[in-house]
Amino acid sequence: MKNSIRWIFPFMVLFLMTGAMPREEAIVADxxxxxxxxxxxxxxxxxxxxxxxxxxxxxxxxxKKVTIALLKTNTGVGELTAxxxxxxxxGQLNKYWLGLVFQGRAEAPHFFIxxxxxxxxxxxxxxxxxxxxxxxxxSDNLATVxxxxxx
Amino acid sequence: MKRLIPIYFLLFCATGxxxxxxxxxxxxxxxxxxxxSYYDYxxxxxxxxxxxQDLFITSTVSDKVSFLGESVFKYSGVFQASIERIxxxxxxxxxxxxxxxxxxxxxxxxxxxxxxxxxxFPTIDRPKFFEAALFxxxxxxxxxxxxxxxxxxxxxDFMIGNGLSAGDNAVDDNRxxxxxxxxxxxxxxxMRIGLSAYYDHISVPFSNLTKHxxxxxxxxxxxxxxxxxxxxxxxxxxxxxxxxxxxEGTLSRNSSEFDQGAISTSFxxxxxxxxxxxxxxPYTRFxxxxxxxxxxxxxxxxxxxxxxGTRYEHNYRxxxxxxxxxxxxQTTGVSNVLKTxxxxxx
Numbered sequence: 001m002k003n004s005i006r007w008i009f010p011f012m013v014l015f016l017m018t019g020a021m022p023r024e025e026a027i028v029a030d031x032x033x034x035x036x037x038x039x040x041x042x043x044x045x046x047x048x049x050x051x052x053x054x055x056x057x058x059x060x061x062x063x064k065k066v067t068i069a070l071l072k073t074n075t076g077v078g079e080l081t082a083x084x085x086x087x088x089x090x091g092q093l094n095k096y097w098l099g100l101v102f103q104g105r106a107e108a109p110h111f112f113i114x115x116x117x118x119x120x121x122x123x124x125x126x127x128x129x130x131x132x133x134x135x136x137x138x139s140d141n142l143a144t145v146x147x148x149x150x151x
Numbered sequence: 152m153k154r155l156i157p158i159y160f161l162l163f164c165a166t167g168x169x170x171x172x173x174x175x176x177x178x179x180x181x182x183x184x185x186x187x188s189y190y191d192y193x194x195x196x197x198x199x200x201x202x203x204q205d206l207f208i209t210s211t212v213s214d215k216v217s218f219l220g221e222s223v224f225k226y227s228g229v230f231q232a233s234i235e236r237i238x239x240x241x242x243x244x245x246x247x248x249x250x251x252x253x254x255x256x257x258x259x260x261x262x263x264x265x266x267x268x269x270x271x272f273p274t275i276d277r278p279k280f281f282e283a284a285l286f287x288x289x290x291x292x293x294x295x296x297x298x299x300x301x302x303x304x305x306x307x308d309f310m311i312g313n314g315l316s317a318g319d320n321a322v323d324d325n326r327x328x329x330x331x332x333x334x335x336x337x338x339x340x341x342m343r344i345g346l347s348a349y350y351d352h353i354s355v356p357f358s359n360l361t362k363h364x365x366x367x368x369x370x371x372x373x374x375x376x377x378x379x380x381x382x383x384x385x386x387x388x389x390x391x392x393x394x395x396x397x398x399e400g401t402l403s404r405n406s407s408e409f410d411q412g413a414i415s416t417s418f419x420x421x422x423x424x425x426x427x428x429x430x431x432x433p434y435t436r437f438x439x440x441x442x443x444x445x446x447x448x449x450x451x452x453x454x455x456x457x458x459x460g461t462r463y464e465h466n467y468r469x470x471x472x473x474x475x476x477x478x479x480x481q482t483t484g485v486s487n488v489l490k491t492x493x494x495x496x497x
Contacts, residue, residue, distance in 0.1 A: 056299035059245050065214050095467035102268050104219045
């Protein structure tokens with residue numbers, strides 16, 4: 001037992017020292033976000049938006065399947081979405097979805113590299129919901145969050 | 152069986168109405184691999200180890216039906232391949248689903264959440280009670296599942312299956328089904344509190360018993376009569392922005408017509424602290440298993456163990472862990488191991 005305790009100390013030191021290593025600074029664009037949906041609920045609270053975007057709601061109230069569309073987390077808007085909507089860093093958001101999909105408890109979101117592609121996808125997919133920053137050409141699919149079109 | 156026919160018929164009809172909507176291309180293949188190296192102080196030996204390669208496939212088959220498959224390839228004396236999960240999910244309504252196939256038995260948090268996803272593990276290895284086969288890892292059967300219901304994000308799993316002694320066989324070895332009932336709530340983001348109960352009638356011969364991990368139940372060699380197994384578990388998990396706390400307890404009762412029943416208990420507590428603005432998470436975990444000496448089913452080997460370690464999360468797909476592992480086993484004595492692991496998700 002004494003022998004084993006001797007080896008615990010180097011690890012205890014490592015355990016205490018690891019706090020000194022800095023994490024990469026997150027760069028978040030100073031932009032506002034908008035929610036677009038194809039069908040589904042057009043009026044929602046921020047709390048219900050978070051629930052939907054976390055994959056906690058599988059169906060809209062009309063029975064359509066909820067399909068989540070996000071910008072990749074290495075884009076400015078994707079990073080902002082992670083921070084504002086999920087309360088996570090981009091890495092945490094990706095890990096969150098990896099874990100959830102692996103558990104079989106949710107279907108993975110669709111990630112896009114541009115807002116144009118995301119809007120195109122949402123417009124052509126019944127039940128889809130996406131988050132963008134630009135004002136879409138048509139406001140038909142724009143949802144209000146806590147009574148606001150942008151947040 | 153006749154009662155199940157309408158359910159299968161409904162499933163058949165529902166899939167028929169939603170097929171051909173161009174969703175079949177919505178298939179993803181992901182996976183996990185890991186590489187271990189360790190130094191064993193008792194044997195004064197350093198070793199390297201190739202971990203398992205886990206592949207999982209998810210596919211949206213139709214608006215209502217999805218599929219998840221998971222296979223593991225690993226070296227354990229010889230190279231082995233195993234089907235870990237084949238789950239066909241049918242959405243009944245809202246957040247309620249029917250699931251068919253080979254599942255991770257939803258008896259506890261770790262089994263349901265991490266299983267083979269080493270990059271997601273908070274520590275290098277699973278808690279000790281996995282080694283001791285104290286609960287069923289997999290179940291072949293059907294279940295109904297609900298999740299994120301109401302303000303508390305209530306969830307439930309009710310599963311019937313072939314049971315442990317049937318192994319992965321398509322034909323059950325007895326008339327009785329294993330039953331799992333699990334509930335949980337998630338009162339705030341990152342927190343989950345769960346309870347579960349599992350019942351199985353494990354019948355002789357035990358040659359099909361699902362083997363998972365290095366310890367095989369002693370029943371394989373010694374028991375010539377059926378065993379009734381009842382397992383209760385409780386779990387608490389909280390993974391916040393700084394603090395991580397995960398604790399699970401298991402109480403397992405094995406009985407037969409020849410004895411009054413024996414109760415074995417186990418628990419573990421994991422605590423991690425994510426240092427602000429850092430990718431490092433120092434952590435510790437304490438494990439405890441206490442077997443009832445009168446239990447003829449399990450291999451009696453009480454364990455007390457502790458690990459100290461730190462996890463470096465390079466990104467969400469790469470985790471590097473350094474760990475000191477101490478364990479005191481009733482039969483084999485003390486184990487002292489320094490271990491590192493690189494785990495990748497792809």
